Amino acid sequence: MSIKIMYFGYFSDIVGKKKDIVNAEKARIREIVDKRILKLTGGDFVVLVNGVPSRLDSFVKSGDEVKVLPHMGGG
Amino acid sequence: MKGWNGKILWVDLTSKKTKVWDYPVELAHNYVGGRGFAIKILWDHLKPGVDPLSPQNIIVFATGPITGLPGPSTGKMVIASKSPLTHGYGDGNVGTRAAVMMRKAGYDAVVVEGASDKPVYILVEDSKADIIPAEDLWGLDTFEAERKLLERHGKTSGAVLIGPSGERMVRFATVMSQEGRAGGRTGMGAVMGSKNLKAIVFRGSGTPEMADPEEYGRLASSSYREIKHKPAYSFWMRQGTMMAIQWSQENSVLPTYNFSEGVFEESENINGFAMEKMKIGQRGCPNCNMVCGNMIKDDEGEVVELDYENVALLGSNLGLGDLRKVARLNRLADMWGVDTIGLGAAIGFAIEASQNGLIGERIEWGDFSAILSLAEDISLSRGELGGILAKGLKYASEKLGGEKFAMHVKGLSITGYDCHAAPGMALSYGVSPIGAHHKDAWVISWETQHGRFEYSRDKAEKVLELQRIRGGFFETMVACRLPWVEVGLELDWYVRLFNAATGLSWSLEDHFRIADRILTLIRAFWIREYLAEGKGWSRKMDYPPRKWFEKPLTKGPLKGARLDPLKYDKLLGYYYSLVGWDHRGIPRRTTLERLGLEDVANILEDMVGLVD
Numbered sequence: 001m002s003i004k005i006m007y008f009g010y011f012s013d014i015v016g017k018k019k020d021i022v023n024a025e026k027a028r029i030r031e032i033v034d035k036r037i038l039k040l041t042g043g044d045f046v047v048l049v050n051g052v053p054s055r056l057d058s059f060v061k062s063g064d065e066v067k068v069l070p071h072m073g074g075g
Numbered sequence: 076m077k078g079w080n081g082k083i084l085w086v087d088l089t090s091k092k093t094k095v096w097d098y099p100v101e102l103a104h105n106y107v108g109g110r111g112f113a114i115k116i117l118w119d120h121l122k123p124g125v126d127p128l129s130p131q132n133i134i135v136f137a138t139g140p141i142t143g144l145p146g147p148s149t150g151k152m153v154i155a156s157k158s159p160l161t162h163g164y165g166d167g168n169v170g171t172r173a174a175v176m177m178r179k180a181g182y183d184a185v186v187v188e189g190a191s192d193k194p195v196y197i198l199v200e201d202s203k204a205d206i207i208p209a210e211d212l213w214g215l216d217t218f219e220a221e222r223k224l225l226e227r228h229g230k231t232s233g234a235v236l237i238g239p240s241g242e243r244m245v246r247f248a249t250v251m252s253q254e255g256r257a258g259g260r261t262g263m264g265a266v267m268g269s270k271n272l273k274a275i276v277f278r279g280s281g282t283p284e285m286a287d288p289e290e291y292g293r294l295a296s297s298s299y300r301e302i303k304h305k306p307a308y309s310f311w312m313r314q315g316t317m318m319a320i321q322w323s324q325e326n327s328v329l330p331t332y333n334f335s336e337g338v339f340e341e342s343e344n345i346n347g348f349a350m351e352k353m354k355i356g357q358r359g360c361p362n363c364n365m366v367c368g369n370m371i372k373d374d375e376g377e378v379v380e381l382d383y384e385n386v387a388l389l390g391s392n393l394g395l396g397d398l399r400k401v402a403r404l405n406r407l408a409d410m411w412g413v414d415t416i417g418l419g420a421a422i423g424f425a426i427e428a429s430q431n432g433l434i435g436e437r438i439e440w441g442d443f444s445a446i447l448s449l450a451e452d453i454s455l456s457r458g459e460l461g462g463i464l465a466k467g468l469k470y471a472s473e474k475l476g477g478e479k480f481a482m483h484v485k486g487l488s489i490t491g492y493d494c495h496a497a498p499g500m501a502l503s504y505g506v507s508p509i510g511a512h513h514k515d516a517w518v519i520s521w522e523t524q525h526g527r528f529e530y531s532r533d534k535a536e537k538v539l540e541l542q543r544i545r546g547g548f549f550e551t552m553v554a555c556r557l558p559w560v561e562v563g564l565e566l567d568w569y570v571r572l573f574n575a576a577t578g579l580s581w582s583l584e585d586h587f588r589i590a591d592r593i594l595t596l597i598r599a600f601w602i603r604e605y606l607a608e609g610k611g612w613s614r615k616m617d618y619p620p621r622k623w624f625e626k627p628l629t630k631g632p633l634k635g636a637r638l639d640p641l642k643y644d645k646l647l648g649y650y651y652s653l654v655g656w657d658h659r660g661i662p663r664r665t666t667l668e669r670l671g672l673e674d675v676a677n678i679l680e681d682m683v684g685l686v687d
Contacts, residue, residue, distance in 0.1 A: 008325065009318055010310035040306060046523045048325060051632025053527040067325055070307065073560025074492070074517025075316050075383060 001025060001062050003032060008069040011037055011045070030056045033068055045070055077286035078140035078577035079103045083112075084182045084204055086197055088270050089130055089189030093204045098183075104579075105671065107551035107586070108139030110166055111593045112184050113155030117164070118600055118675070120188075124607030127159035127262070128244055128269040130190035136177070136235065136275065137185075139553030143178030143362075144283065146295040146572050147302060147564060148555030150175050150361030154235070158261040159269075160246040160417075160467045161486035161510045162608060163601040168514075169250060169258025170360025170555065172233030172277075179279025187272060196236075196274040198228065201281065209273040213242060216410035217251040220273065228276050236274035237264040238412030243456040244268045245465040247417030247488070251409060255368060255380035256360065260414035261487060261509050286578030294575055298558075298568045299364050305562040308365065314347035315357070315367040316383035316561075319491075321346045323387065326523055327633040328493045328500075330392040332440055333423030334482045334622060337493040338631035341396025345386055349398050365558060373402035381405060387491035388419025393426065394440025404450055411454040420488030421453050421464040421471070422446055428477045434460060479621045484511035485601075492519055494619060495628045496527060496636035499534035502646050505617040506538065508546060508597040515546030517560075530642040535649035547590020548583070592670040595654070595662050599675045602661055606682045614660045617647055657686040 005020045012018045015034045022032045029047060030038070033056070037045065046069040047054045060066055081103075083096045106115045113135040125131045134156040141149050152174035158165025177185065180201050187197070191206070194213040198205045212220045217238040224234045234252060241248035241264030248264030249257040267273075285291050302308060310318065320342060323329035327337035343349065350369055358380065359366025368380035379402040389408075390401040408415045422438075429438045438445045452461025463471050468488055472481035482489045487510025494501040503516040516538040525533065544566065549556040552573060558564040570583050605612050619638070627637040651658065655666030664685040667676035679685055 008321065010307045013310055014306060044524070046326065046520065048632075051325070051327065053326075053523050055524070069322055069325060071520040072319055072322050073557065074513050074520065075319070075557070075561075 003027060003060055003062060003064050003066060005032060005066045005068065007034070007037070008067065011068055011070055014040065024062065026059055026061045028057060028059055029054065029066060032066070037068065041070070076100055076103055077284055078573070079108070080178065080181050080183045080283050082182050083184045083186060084199060086185065086187045086204065086206070087189045088187060088191040088195065088206065088272060091191070091206050093206075103140070105589070106593065107589050108142070108183060109137050109153040109168070109553035110155065110546070110550035111589060112137040113153055113166060114164060114593055114596050114600060116186060117155065117157065118596055121157060123603050125157060127157045127162060127266060130188070130270065132157050132266055132269070133186060133188045134263065134266045134270070135184060135186050137553070138174050138178055138183055139551055141569070141572050141576050142553045143175040144285065144291065144295070144576060145362060146291070146554070147298050147558045147568070148360060148363040148365070150363065151553050151555055152177065152235070153550060153553055154250050154259040154263045156263055156266045157604060158509070159244065159265045160262040163485060163510070163604055164597045165259070165261025165263065165509055167249070167259035167261060167263055168550065168553065169235065169252055170256050170363070171235055171252035172231070172361050173235045173252055173275065174233065174553070175361050176233040176277035176279045178283050179281050180277055181279065181281055185275060187270060190269060191271040194271045194273050196224070196272065196276060198276050200278045212273050214239065217412045218254050218410050221252070221254065224274055224276050228278060232276055232278040234274050234276045236412075237267045238410060240411045240413035240454045241265055241268040243465070245413055245454060245456050246467045246470075247414040249412055249414050251412045255409050257409065257414065260417055260512075264412050285576045287575045291572060291575035294568065294572050298564060298572070301568070302365055302558050302562055302564050305564065307562045311365055311562055312357075313351055315369050317347035317350045317369055317381060317386065319383040320386060321348070323492065326519070327628070327631045328497060328519060330387050330489070330491055330493050332394055333392060333427045333480060334489060334493050334620070335626065336628055336630050337495060337633060339391035339396070342391060344396040345390045345398045345401060350381060353398065360555065363555065365562060367557060371402055372399070373406055374399040375403055377403070377406055379403070379406040384491045385415040388416045388423075392419050392423045393446055395443060395446065396441065397443070400443050404447065407450065408454065413454040416490050417467070417488050418450055418453060420468060420482055422449055424468055424471060424477065424481055425449060425460065425464060427480045428475055431477060433476045436460060479625060482620045482622065484619060485616060487511050489620065495623050495638065496633045497522055498528070498530045498638060498643060498646055499538060501619040501623060501638055501643065502535065502650060503538050503541070505619050505647065506650055508594055511619070516541035517545070528636070530639070530646040532649045535646055535653055538650060539653050542594060543587045543590040547593055548586045551586075551589060551593065591654075592672065595666060595670055596672060596675060598656070598660075598662055599667070599672070599679055602679060602683060612659065612661065612683070614644075614647060614658065617660055618643070661685070663687060
C-alpha cells in the first residue's frame with residue numbers, strides 16, 4: 001500500500017530529502033509530487049515510473065517507483 | 076564599430092608574414108562572430124576540395140562581440156577549419172584566457188594559413204605579432220608546454236596549444252588550454268600540427284570599446300547575481316556536468332559498451348555523488364561564476380578535471396566503473412591533446428571489433444590495462460591498430476570492418492547520449508553541423524516528456540529551435556551556454572549585453588536569422604567540399620549509426636527499444652522542410668536567396684543543381 005517517490009538533482013535540495021513514501025493504493029502523479037517542485041517548475045520536469053517515461057497526469061499504483069528529475073541542458 | 080574590435084590578424088606560416096585585416100562592418104552585422112566569422116572566412120578563402128592537412132587549409136580562432144568583456148562565462152573562443160576527420164566543416168569552442176587576451180590585444184579573430192617548415196608558435200602582443208621557433212616545445216605534452224610558455228610570457232597571458240596527438244595528426248586531436256580545457260574535437264589540433272604550429276599565445280592590454288559601458292556593467296553585475304540565485308545553482312556547484320551521469324542512467328541514455336546499452340551496472344561508482352566524495356576543488360574558464368571543472372586525484376595521485384562527456388565515454392562506454400582510473404585516462408588524453416570523446420569511441424569500437432574477431436588483439440570491457448595501452452597507441456598514432464584508429468571511426472571501420480557498430484555521423488563520433496529510445500536526439504546527431512555532437516541541439520531532456528518514442532514534427536521543430544539558440548546565438552556571441560542551459564539564466568540577458576556592447580537594438584529573432592544563415596552556409600560548405608573531393612551526397616549522410624536501428628537494448632527498463640528507420644526518415648523530412656532544404660538535404664535556391672546567400676546558390680547550382 002505504498003508508492004515510492006525519488007527526487008534527483010537539485011530537486012532533492014528543495015524537498016530536503018531524496019525519497020518519500022506515499023501511502024496510497026492508487027494516485028495521480030501530480031497529486032503526490034512535492035508541491036514546492038510543482039510550483040517552482042510549473043510541472044515541467046522529467047517523470048519516470050519504474051524507469052519508463054511517464055506524465056504528471058498518469059496514475060500510479062502501490063508498489064510503483066516514481067522518479068522526478070529536473071530537466072538538464074546537456075552541457 | 077562598438078563591441079567588435081574590427082580587426083582580424085592573418086598569419087601565413089609559409090611566408091612567415093602577418094597582416095591585419097580591418098574587416099567591413101557587414102561581416103559583423105551578417106555573421107556576428109565566432110562560428111559565423113569562421114564559416115564565412117572558410118567559404119570565401121578555402122580552395123574547394125583542399126586536403127585538410129595540407130598548407131592550403133585555413134584555421135580560424137574567433138571570438139564574438141561580448142567575448143572577454145566582463146559578463147557571464149564570456150571567456151571562450153571558437154576554433155574552426157576544414158576537418159581532417161570528417162572532410163566537412165569542423166569546429167569546437169574552448170574556454171580560455173587566450174580568448175580574453177585576444178580581444179584585449181585588439182583582435183576579434185586570428186586566421187592561420189600555410190605551413191611552417193619547422194615547429195613554431197605565434198605570439199600576439201597587442202598590435203605586435205611574431206612567429207617564434209618552437210623546436211624546444213615540440214614533443215612536450217600540453218601541460219608542460221603551456222607551463223613553459225606562461226613562464227616565458229607571463230602568467231596572465233593566454234595560450235591555446237597542441238600536444239603530441241596534434242603533432243602526429245591524430246584526426247581527433249584537440250586544441251587545449253589551462254590544463255584541461257579542450258576544444259575542436261573535429262581534429263583542430265591535427266590541423267595545427269600539420270602546419271607545425273604548436274601554440275598561439277596572447278597578451279593584451281586594451282579593452283574592446285563598448286557602446287554603453289555603464290549599461291553593460293549594470294547588466295553584467297545583475298546577471299552574475301541572477302545566476303547565483305537560481306535554484307539549481309548550489310547543486311550545479313557541487314557536481315557540475317557530472318550530475319548528468321545519474322540523469323542519463325535513470326533515463327536509459329548513458330552510453331554503455333560502445334552504445335549497446337543505456338544503463339551501466341556500475342554507474343554509481345562514476346556518478347556525481349561518487350565524484351563529490353573525491354572532490355578536491357574546481358576550476359573553469361575566465362569570467363565564469365559557475366565553473367564546471369570538478370577536480371579529483373586520479374589513481375596515480377595526479378589532479379584531473381572531470382566532465383560528464385569524458386567520464387561517460389571513457390567510463391561506462393568502456394565498461395570501466397572506477398572513477399579514479401577513468402580520471403587517469405582523462406588526464407592523459409588532456410596531456411596528449413586528444414579528444415576524450417573520440418578516444419573513448421575509438422576504444423569502444425576496438426573492443427567490439429575484438430569480440431567480433433576483426434582484430435587480433437583481445438580486449439575486454441573494463442580491462443583497464445588493455446584500455447590504457449590502446450589509449451596511448453591511438454593518441455600517439457603508434458602501431459598498426461593505434462595508427463588505424465587514430466584516423467577515426469569511419470576510416471577504421473572501412474579498413475577493419477565493423478561498420479554496423481562504428482558509432483559516428485559523417486565521421487565524428489557520437490557524444491554521451493545513447494539514442495536507441497530517443498529519435499529526436501538521434502535527429503540532432505544526424506543533422507548537427509559538425510557531425511555527431513550535442514552542442515547544437517541537446518534535445519533529449521525535452522524529449523523525455525514529449526512522446527519519448529515518437530517521431531513527431533514537433534521534435535524536428537525543437538531540434539531547429541535549439542540549433543538556433545545553441546549553435547547559432549551562443550556560437551556567434553561566443554559565450555558559454557551553460558548559465559542559460561544548466562541553471563536557467565534567461566536568454567534575454569545575453570541579448571541585452573550584446574545590445575549594450577554594440578549599440579544595436581537586436582531582438583532574439585534577429586539573432587536567429589543570423590543563425591539560419593550560418594547553419595545553411597555550413598551545410599553548403601559540406602556539400603561543396605564533398606563534391607569537390609569527388610564524393611556523393613545524400614540524405615543518408617544525416618542518418619545516425621546503424622546499431623541504434625538494428626540492435627535493440629538488452630538491459631534496463633527500456634529493454635527492446637530501437638529506432639525505426641522508416642519513421643526516422645520521415646522525421647528527417649520534417650526537419651528538411653523546416654530549414655528549407657530539398658529531399659537530398661541540400662538547401663533550396665529560395666532558401667539561400669532568402670538568407671542573402673545568392674553567390675552560394677550560384678556555386679551550388681553548378682555543382683549539384685538546386686531545387687527552387
